[in-house]
Amino acid sequence: MCYYKHESAVVDNDVSIGEGTKIWHFCHIQSGAKIGRDCSFGQNVNVSNNVVIGDGVKVQNNVSIYEGVEIEDYVFCGPSCVFTNDLTPRARYPKGHQYVKTVIHHDATLGANCTVVCGNSVGAFATIAAGAVVAKNIPPHALVAGVPAKQIGWVCKCGQVLDRALICPHCGQRYRLQQETLVEKH
DSSP states (O other), rough: OOEOTTTTTTSSSSSSEEEOOOOOOTTTOOTTTTTOTTOETTTTOOEEETTTEEEEEEOSSSSSTTTTTTOOTTEOTTTTTTEEEOOOOSSSSOOSSSOOOEEOOOOOOOOOEEEOOOEEEOOOEEEEEETEOOOOOOTTEEEEEETEEEEEEEBTSSSOOTTTSSSTTTTTOOOOTTEEEEOOOO
């Protein structure tokens, strides 16, 4: 075993887990899940059947990642963030494995207690504020907040909010808008 699993965690058969990954207290990794290298899963995380998670992903406590969710490399999932996989759930009429796909692109940050409604994607380097509800696709580098989530700014690849001139106050990277897409200036 090239990953760490706390004794209280459960890892089902037919799971792929990359080297250096840490699975902490009371986690459950279900059959068919594919998890990359150097990930961290905090207390009480559930990774459902057939979920795909990239390298370097950090999942904080009390997160359930349901079937149909794909998380790319270096995504941060804050405590108790929520994913869904069915737009019209009914206990009486289960749909059985017909889940709506959700993609969280590389280097995105999902704040504590935010909700990502299935069928939407979060763009690379985007930041979802704590408690926000994502009900539409979020573009790369967008900073969104509220219910429903609305864009309130732009975020550098290093994670800092850009100033009005689209310059990062932390690393100095400069950006420009090109057809409503944020691109780096070189």
